[in-house]
Amino acid sequence: GESVGLHxxxxxxxxxxxxxxxxAYSNSASDYFIWYxxxxxxxxxxxxxxxxxxxxxxxxxxxxxxxxxxxxxxLQIAATQPGDSAVYFCAEIGTPDFGNEKLTFGTGTRLTIIx
Amino acid sequence: xxxxxxxxxHKITKRGQNxxxxxxxxxxxxxxxxxxxxxxxxxxxxTYFQNEAQLEKSRLLSDRFSAERPKGSFSTLEIQxxxxxxxxxxxxxxxxxxxxxxxxxxxxxxxxxVL
Numbered sequence: 001g002e003s004v005g006l007h008x009x010x011x012x013x014x015x016x017x018x019x020x021x022x023x024a025y026s027n028s029a030s031d032y033f034i035w036y037x038x039x040x041x042x043x044x045x046x047x048x049x050x051x052x053x054x055x056x057x058x059x060x061x062x063x064x065x066x067x068x069x070x071x072x073x074x075l076q077i078a079a080t081q082p083g084d085s086a087v088y089f090c091a092e093i094g095t096p097d098f099g100n101e102k103l104t105f106g107t108g109t110r111l112t113i114i115x
Numbered sequence: 116x117x118x119x120x121x122x123x124x125h126k127i128t129k130r131g132q133n134x135x136x137x138x139x140x141x142x143x144x145x146x147x148x149x150x151x152x153x154x155x156x157x158x159x160x161x162t163y164f165q166n167e168a169q170l171e172k173s174r175l176l177s178d179r180f181s182a183e184r185p186k187g188s189f190s191t192l193e194i195q196x197x198x199x200x201x202x203x204x205x206x207x208x209x210x211x212x213x214x215x216x217x218x219x220x221x222x223x224x225x226x227x228x229v230l
Contacts (some may be wrong), residue, residue, distance in 0.1 A: 034217035043119070043206050043221030044158065089157045093217050101210060101217055102148065102171065105157025 012112045013080050021109045023073040023090035032093040034103065035064060035075045039086045047075070047088075077111075085113045117141060119222035121207050127228045128197055135193045136225045140209030147190050148219060149182055150206040151175065158206055164190060197229045 013019040036044035050057045050064045063076040087110050091103040120139045140147050150158035162172045166187040184190040204226050208219035
C-alpha cells in the first residue's frame, strides 16, 4: 500500500547547528506534504507544508524541500534551539479531493538538541 | 485557551468495558478528524467529519468503534467491548477550509490503557 517513511529514527544535533530530517514517500499521486512536530505529551503541531507543484518552501527557520523525481522530502531547521527537541513527522495528503484532508503520517524522527 | 480540547486525558479500563471520549474543536472549524497513535508510530486516520456529517471511516474503525458529531461542534468516539489492542493515544484534530491544506490543529489526546 501507499506509505510515508523516514530514513532515520533518531537525530542528535548541537544547539545552534542546522538539522536536516528526511522522509521518503511512495504515493506518486500525493498532492500535499506536511511536516508536524510533536513534543512529549502533546498532539502534533503543524510546521510547514508544500504542494506537489513546488520544490521548496521556506518558513521561519525552517525550509522544506521536495524532490518528486526520487519521492523525497526533507525538513531543514536552521540554528537549532533546545525547544526544537521533539519527534518530527512527515505526512501527506494523497487525494486531490479538497473536502477531505486526511493525513497519512510516517513513523517519525526524534530530534534531540544537545546544549 | 481556544485550542482543541479532549476529555479525558487518560482512561484506564478493563477489557470488555465501553469507553467514550470527547473532543471539542476550535469553534469556527467545521472539519474534525480522529486519529489513533501507538507508541513510536505516527498517527493513523480513523474518521472525518465535515460539520455533522461523517464522510469517511478508515478500515481501522471496526464495528466496535463509533463516532458522532451531532450538532457539528463537539464529537464523541466510543469504543465498545474494549480489547488490549485498543490501547493507544486517541487524537482529535480540527481544521477550517480557508487554511492551508494539511494544517490541522490537534488536541492533546486521550491515552487509553486497556488492562
